[in-house]
Amino acid sequence: MAQAQTLSRNQQIVLNIIEKAKGPLKAYSILFNVQKKGINAPQQIYRALDKLIEMGKIHKIESKNAFVACKSSDCEISKATAFSICESCEMVDEISDAKLSKYLSSFNHRKGMKFKRFNLEFFGLCKKCK
Amino acid sequence: MAQAQTLSRNQQIVLNIIEKAKGPLKAYSILFNVQKKGINAPQQIYRALDKLIEMGKIHKIESKNAFVACKSSDCEISKATAFSICESCEMVDEISDAKLSKYLSSFNHRKGMKFKRFNLEFFGLCKKCK
């Protein structure tokens, strides 16, 4: 079984950069930042990103094609993610709201579909940009 | 002011294809389907898609980079969209649930952000694929 905690070298490098970043990072901007460390190809970045997502260490912001570190204890390895996204600056904030999470996790579509996972993106202007 | 109802030729062509489709369509697959009608370049598709989204006639499924026709009267020109997405087949269904919509529209993040819009994607297996 894959060990939940141990990160490979490339995974650790990529995660460090994402964790240090103030906002969401794009794959190619990560790539440019790690070329000094000997990572040269997009494939290497995308592979690390995929694994980090699987492990729940990071999330993809779908509307921005960008990645943020997970800050939520509620998201249960990315089964229940919610973000607030500022349409003016680059700010993205992960929303940890147990009530919201519970409400959505128990939501079931009439048409017979049982959901395994959801991703919610809110858009607006953050405090600064308002 | 832009007239909410009148569609240009290209917009109409693109909308027709999306409305006739059984599932979400990707930009380039739309392009291949309309080359017989004299639309030759991606730019033409993307421009039509952008306008149709603005008008609320279609929505983008962010996790799939694909587009579906709007079927909801609740979504208020894409201010409040929710979809159920089958992870096995290509099925995407727009969720019209007034309660859900109201709940999320009135949700406000603690950190002082007032939301203008949200997009929610649920993932699971549809009836057929289950």
Next chain:
DNA sequence: TATCATAATGTTATAATATAACGTTTGTTA
């Protein structure tokens, strides 16, 4: 109806995002 502004068009080129496919290396564990 002439004119002006706006929206939409057509086209070429290119940017940005992401994956396929292959062989090699490393790490785990039986």
Next chain:
DNA sequence: TAACAAACGTTATATTATAACATTATGATA
């Protein structure tokens, strides 16, 4: 230590999306 799985490195290419520029249609109004 042999065998397997995971991660790596690399080249090539596929997919998604936008920039930039010239042209043509459309609609409002003077």
